[in-house]
Structures are given as C-alpha cells and as structure tokens.
Amino acid sequence: MFHSFGPILMQLVLAIGFAGAIVALTAIIGPKKINPVKMDSYECGVDPFADARGAFHVKFFLVAVLFILFDVEAIFVIPWAGSFLAFKKAGLGLFIYLEMAFFMAILLAGYYYILKKGALKWE
C-alpha cells in the first residue's frame, strides 16, 4: 500500500532539500556586511513599543468568532455555485436552489439573533 505514497515522499524530499539548499547557499556565499541601518526595522515596519502578549478586550474575540462563523459559509456557497449548472442539467435546479435558500434562512436567523442581541455593537 506504500507505493501510492511515493509521489508525496518525493515532494517532501524535494521541498525540504530545496529550502535547505537555498538557506545553506545564502549562508555560505552571501556577503556579510553588517551596519546599523541594515539591522534596523525595515521601512514598512514600526519599532516595537510594548509587549504583544497583553490582554485584549473580549469584544475583539466576539467579533472574530462571529466573523469566522459567517466567513465559513463560503465553504458551502462556492461549491454550490460551482455545481449549480450540473444540477440544473440533471433537472434538479429547483432542489439545489431551495437547498441554498434553506441554508441562507438558517444563517440569517443566526444573524438576526446576534444583531438583536447587540453582539456587533462596540459601545
């Protein structure tokens, strides 16, 4: 049963080998001239001014969780859109349409709930 994993193993070896080789080559043949400007934060970066591991307000998490919940719907919607025509050809157009309508109704019930509960109000 192992022969079917052969390509994966080959890809793994290639990926590790290539990455390792690049890092090794840079370390060996790259010029090493260190000056203060070079070691500074890059143009688009900002000098760190505090510890990043501080406490965040719980509202951030609430919004993040709600965002994930409603973002995951794309997992259903995109394959649905992709296979819609195949269903339509099979004469199941109404069925597949109603499936999504039903899914959206459940999603909207949840959205109405969080809206009414004020989960999206920041103040």
Added chain:
Amino acid sequence: MTEIMTDTISTNLQTIISTMRLGLLAPHLIVSMGGILLMLVSLLKKAAFKINAFLAIVVLGIASVCALNTGSDPQTGFNGMIKSDMFSNVFIWIYCATGIFTVLISHKYMERRKINVPEYYSLLLFAVSGLMFMTSASDLMILFVGLEILSVSLFVMAGIDIHDLRSTEAGLKYFLMSVFASAFLLFGIAFVYGATGSTEYSAIKDFALSNSFGRSPYLYAGVLLVLGGMAFKISAVPFHMWTPDVYQGAPLPVTAFLSTAPKIASFGFLFKFMAQFQNVQPYPDLLEDIVISLAVLSMIVGNLLALNQEDLKRMLAYSSITHMGYVMTAFASRSDTAISAALFYFAAYIFMNIGIFAVIAVISENNDKNLTLENFRGMAQKKPAMAFLFMIFLFSLAGIPPLIGFAAKFFVFSAVIQSGLYGLAVIGILNSAVSAYYYLRVVINMYLKAPEQDSGFDLNAIKYGMAEMLAITSCIAAIIILGLQPTSLIHFFEKIAL
C-alpha cells in the same frame, strides 16, 4: 465525450438525491429546527424563559412521536450516511426522555439561581439533536458532526452560570478535555479512512472481513484511537479525570443531563460501530483486552475514589464512572444479549440518575456547590417524604432487589456470564457490593444520625416545584414498576438487532 460525461453526472446526482429521505431524519430535524426557533423566541424580553421551557418539552415530545414513523425495519438513507432502525429509535426515545426530564428539573432551579437564560433550552435542543445524529449515523463523518454539535452546546451549558467561578471552570475544563478527546477521535477516523478508503461503517466492515482485521495496523490503530476518544466521553478510567470537577461545577440540571445522555450516546455509537467487526476471525485479542481493562478499571477506580468523597456531587460523579464500567462489561462480551442488557441499563440509569439529581436540585436551596454528605444528617426527621424518595434512588443505584437498578445489573452480569467472561462478572458483582457502602452512607446519615445544629444548611427551607415533583414521581414510578416487571421491557430490547 462531454455529453456522455454530463449524462453520467446527471444520473449520479439523481441517484444520490433519491437517497435523501428526510423522513429518516424527522426527529433530528424537528429538534434542531426547534432549537433555532427557541433561539429566536429568546429575543423576546418577557417570559422567554418560561415559553422556551414549554416549547422545548413540546418539541421533544413531537420528535419522539416522529421516531415511531420510521418503523422497525432498518432503512438507510443519504447515500449510506444515516441508518435508521429500532436501535437508533430506542436511543432517540432515551434522548427525548432525558431532555424532557432535564427541562422539568431545570426551570425552578435556574430561576432560583438567577441563571434563567432563555437560550439554555435552545442549547439543550441542539445537544439532543447532536445526540440523535451520533446514534443514527452509519458514517464516521456524521458521527463526528453530531458529536461536535453535542459538545459545543454542552460547553456553554456547563459554564452557563457566568457569575460562579466553579461553573466557569467546569465549562472551560470540559471544553479543553472534550477538544482533546475529539482530536483523538478524529485522528482515529483518519487512520480508519486511510486503511479502508471509506468512512462508512459497511465499507469498513467489508474491509475488516476480507483483510482479517489484525493484518492492517492502520485499521487497528484507528479503531483503538476511536475507542480512546469515546472513552473520554464515557469517562471510563483512565480517561475520567475531568468528570468530578465538571459535575461539581456545572449547574445541577446540566450535570444530570451531562451524566446520562452523552455517555449513553457514546456507548450507542460504540455498540453500532464495533458490531461491524463482530464476525472478524480471529477477533483481535488486543482490542478485547483493552475493552475489558477499561471495564475493570472503571469499576474499581470509580468505586475506590467514591468511597471517601464527602461532596455529594463528586461522589455521584465517581459512581457514574462505576456505572459506565458495568455497561462496559456488557460491551466487552460482544453478544446480542449484552446489547439488550445494556439498553435496559441505559433506561434504568436515566431514571435513577435524573431522579437523584432532581431530588438534590430540590434539596439544595442555594448552596449546592458544597453539598456534603453531612448536610443530610437527620433529614428523615425534618423532611420524611423527601428523605424516603432520596433513599429509593440511592437503593436503586446500589442495586438493591425490588428496584430497577438490581434488574439492570442482573441482566448485564448474566449476559457477561453467558459470554463466558466469568472473571469480569465476578469483579462486577464484587464492585456492586462495594458501591453499596457509599450509597448507604447517605441513607445512614439521613435516618440514623441526629440533625446538626449549626450546619448553615436549612433542610426546612426546601420547597417543592410542580415540575420537579413530576420528574421525581415519574422516575420513582419507573424505578419501582420496571424493577418489579422488567420482563416486558427486556423482551422489547431483545428483539432489537444490530
């Protein structure tokens, strides 16, 4: 060429869609739709808690009636992902009954403790729908989805008392442990899929039969991991560490639900899943040994740890570990008699456990977090009726003859003996005798000890609620009637084949 391809796709789609038989999922859909409905009802400011309690009972009642509709013949649907038969129907009834009892004992308790969040009932319904999917599944993916619906609802329910540190701790602890167990389970499912190329039970069965289980180390590893993940949910030793803390911290009605339905569902899944390997020759020894050691450890360790508990809820947590150990012995004996005995045990366990938690919910006016065995001293003098009911539940849990607990243990151990596992039956019976000690300790405190003067716990303050009394009396009636007449129920269960 493309014409032919679209034609095959079309026929494939039509065949797949034709297996979508919504009738098989009627109870599941009713309960989950009910959950959404209750969620929206919760938005009403006034009396939503009361309306939801009523609606939850109605929804669960309708769902249990709908389970009758699918009939007793096994039917598969949804491209082989759902299998509905008498076995899954029995479990649906068990879940609905547990749900209804939980609603009955929740209402007054939650109001008294000011945690009357209307969403609680919505979560309960979602949990019940997850349970139903777990035992109706005939595909590991559906099982996992059902388990997650259940678990996510239970995390919130366990931690619903946000002003109480213990409850929050219980929620968090249950969350972490459950996620850990789910990882085990999912890892196991991945191995099973890797070995057999399918997550469907029947395909896994075909693979195991044709390749003689033991020759596929991946299937072996996968099944063991699935077993381990489920042992967490059942809280079989050595996967039991979370149980006492969660039981102690969670609000009482949630503990009542937590200690019954999810464990029964996990066992239901295990019975259904492991039945696929029933005819594998030779049956893998290691698997058998592991199940037997889970059973023996659960019985012995659960009992030993319960002996010294002063806190009533912790004691019941350890005793529930022991009870699941008894069911595990039935699971280890792999026979049809054992399955019917286990089903009977589940029915008995629900009445005993829900009943005893209902009594405790009534007794614990405000301070159930530290409900010690000492608090019950002299209860028979102050509240004779309540003490008597409490005693019957304790006797039934201990397995004293005319009650259902005895009949349940009798059926389980006789099934174990029939399968030739004499040692396991002896250990079980000895443990059952040991367990009488800690149940009777409460009875002795209630009847033979003088009431404590300054315990800070006023037994006279106990007030009965109508709903709670309804739950308690129906549990008592079931315990006594089914204890005296267990034959009709066990005959009904014997007809159920997997």
